[in-house]
Amino acid sequence: MQIRTLPANGRAATRVEATTGSNVLTRLRSDIVNSEFKPSARLKFADMTKRYDVGIGTLREALSQLASEGFVTVEAGKGFKVAPVSAEELVEITDLFIGFETRAIREAIAAGDDDWEANIVAVHHRLRLIEGLPWSERMERHTEWVQRHREFHEALVAACQGRWLLRMRTMMFDQLDRYRFVTKNASESQGRKKFDEHREIMQATVARDGDSAAAMIERHIRDTSDRALKILGQQG
Amino acid sequence: MQIRTLPANGRAATRVEATTGSNVLTRLRSDIVNSEFKPSARLKFADMTKRYDVGIGTLREALSQLASEGFVTVEAGKGFKVAPVSAEELVEITDLFIGFETRAIREAIAAGDDDWEANIVAVHHRLRLIEGLPWSERMERHTEWVQRHREFHEALVAACQGRWLLRMRTMMFDQLDRYRFVTKNASESQGRKKFDEHREIMQATVARDGDSAAAMIERHIRDTSDRALKILGQQG
DNA sequence: AACTCAATTATTTTCGAAACTTTGTGCTTC
DNA sequence: GAAGCACAAAGTTTCGAAAATAATTGAGTT
Numbered sequence: 001m002q003i004r005t006l007p008a009n010g011r012a013a014t015r016v017e018a019t020t021g022s023n024v025l026t027r028l029r030s031d032i033v034n035s036e037f038k039p040s041a042r043l044k045f046a047d048m049t050k051r052y053d054v055g056i057g058t059l060r061e062a063l064s065q066l067a068s069e070g071f072v073t074v075e076a077g078k079g080f081k082v083a084p085v086s087a088e089e090l091v092e093i094t095d096l097f098i099g100f101e102t103r104a105i106r107e108a109i110a111a112g113d114d115d116w117e118a119n120i121v122a123v124h125h126r127l128r129l130i131e132g133l134p135w136s137e138r139m140e141r142h143t144e145w146v147q148r149h150r151e152f153h154e155a156l157v158a159a160c161q162g163r164w165l166l167r168m169r170t171m172m173f174d175q176l177d178r179y180r181f182v183t184k185n186a187s188e189s190q191g192r193k194k195f196d197e198h199r200e201i202m203q204a205t206v207a208r209d210g211d212s213a214a215a216m217i218e219r220h221i222r223d224t225s226d227r228a229l230k231i232l233g234q235q236g
Numbered sequence: 237m238q239i240r241t242l243p244a245n246g247r248a249a250t251r252v253e254a255t256t257g258s259n260v261l262t263r264l265r266s267d268i269v270n271s272e273f274k275p276s277a278r279l280k281f282a283d284m285t286k287r288y289d290v291g292i293g294t295l296r297e298a299l300s301q302l303a304s305e306g307f308v309t310v311e312a313g314k315g316f317k318v319a320p321v322s323a324e325e326l327v328e329i330t331d332l333f334i335g336f337e338t339r340a341i342r343e344a345i346a347a348g349d350d351d352w353e354a355n356i357v358a359v360h361h362r363l364r365l366i367e368g369l370p371w372s373e374r375m376e377r378h379t380e381w382v383q384r385h386r387e388f389h390e391a392l393v394a395a396c397q398g399r400w401l402l403r404m405r406t407m408m409f410d411q412l413d414r415y416r417f418v419t420k421n422a423s424e425s426q427g428r429k430k431f432d433e434h435r436e437i438m439q440a441t442v443a444r445d446g447d448s449a450a451a452m453i454e455r456h457i458r459d460t461s462d463r464a465l466k467i468l469g470q471q472g
Numbered sequence: 473a474a475c476t477c478a479a480t481t482a483t484t485t486t487c488g489a490a491a492c493t494t495t496g497t498g499c500t501t502c
Numbered sequence: 503g504a505a506g507c508a509c510a511a512a513g514t515t516t517c518g519a520a521a522a523t524a525a526t527t528g529a530g531t532t
Contacts, residue, residue: 316484476530484523487518497508
């Protein structure tokens with residue numbers, strides 16, 4: 001699922017980048033998550049082919065995949081739109097995600113080996129390095145934080161054996177990212193709180209304490225969602 | 237998910253069929269579920285364009301959607317394959333489906349109105365009409381039974397408000413259909429048992445007894461899956 | 473025989489022109 | 503002025519040729 005797009009730097013004409021197909025899929029999804037395209041906005045092919053510099057067919061393929069993932073809606077003959085957002089949907093997605101994540105982490109704790117544990121510690125450290133920064137710097141590197149935050153949560157459940165469980169968990173995580181976007185400008189005290197929570201979750205997990213880890217994750221997620229919900233309510 | 241094709245005009249040359257795109261998606265999925273293409277089989281564009289009489293692009297779009305749904309796998313540059321099946325996967329899918337279905341039916345029972353109830357009774361009756369047939373006839377109309385069985389289970393949860401819950405429930409139901417295929421030739425006594433179970437589930441649901449309905453559904457599904465699992469184990 | 477590596481064949485992936493649909497606009501009629 | 507109709511404009515959907523990539527074959531070498 002994660003196609004890493006590496007900097008197409010000015011080196012010799014080496015072909016490091018992903019194929020245009022999965023590349024445009026990733027960029028498009030990222031643009032929707034980051035609200036470059038507003039919810040319910042129409043996605044016209046004419047505009048898109050220029051923006052992403054790909055053919056109509058390639059774009060169409062990416063868009064129909066995003067439709068399966070729930071990021072866009074499609075109506076035959078009328079084209080594609082960015083899926084709308086709503087408070088009700090956020091509540092449901094949060095609920096489902098917590099269910100998946102807590103279940104996955106219990107299974108991971110039961111099945112995880114030393115490599116899994118070591119990776120969690122490593123990835124958590126990478127997250128710390130950004131979260132520990134002075135607030136202004138931390139905000140400047142928000143995109144990077146999003147990525148590392150994702151990697152941290154992914155590492156926690158990586159040892160879970162259920163492929164479908166992980167798949168659905170990832171789907172819901174991706175959807176939550178869209179809503180997390182509205183809390184981008186959270187306060188410094190909130191940021192500090194998260195910093196601590198991540199450490200506690202990491203510790204409970206490597207201590208193989210499934211109940212604590214699950215409970216902490218639930219609080220951690222619900223907290224963020226509640227704040228997003230409040231902001232969403234103020235806006236409309 | 238179900239694209240209803242409404243006749244765009246009342247003209248003589250009426251176009252009753254779905255647009256090529258969603259049409260080929262449906263046919264392809266159906267062919268995979270019915271094992272026309274065996275698990276892990278390669279899906280070559282040259283063959284497919286002839287079989288379905290559509291262009292490469294259209295086919296590609298359908299295939300990448302089926303990839304998101306988990307029916308096919310895709311490897312960049314190497315094309316598409318039918319997703320493999322395994323006993324482990326069946327166990328996981330069954331588990332997840334039961335979780336979704338029982339949760340959905342409780343919510344439906346809490347929220348359902350008179351129309352919802354009436355529809356369940358109607359759809360159950362349509363199912364009965366096939367299940368009550370002499371066994372040989374019942375088997376001849378197996379495809380029709382699959383459709384009505386799906387409609388029955390869909391009607392039960394139709395009043396559930398969670399869009400994502402229903403979505404994931406449908407995903408898992410579709411996946412189960414693939415495995416149900418192997419139990420197509422179940423015995424007459426098994427068929428009779430299902431006949432009774434469907435009636436009991438229907439009755440518990442319209443009686444608004446969520447606990448009973450959920451418990452019965454769990455037994456009902458797990459029973460079928462266990463039988464499929466046995467057959468799957470014998471084969472490989 | 474086992475191992476290159478270059479040429480050839482098979483297959484996938486991309487792209488945009490052409491066909492088709494929907495939406496918008498202005499004219500006609502009642 | 504509203505409703506209907508015809509035509510133009512805007513947009514989407516389909517298709518297959520062409521480019522790019524992967525797999526195969528086979529001659530030459532160790």
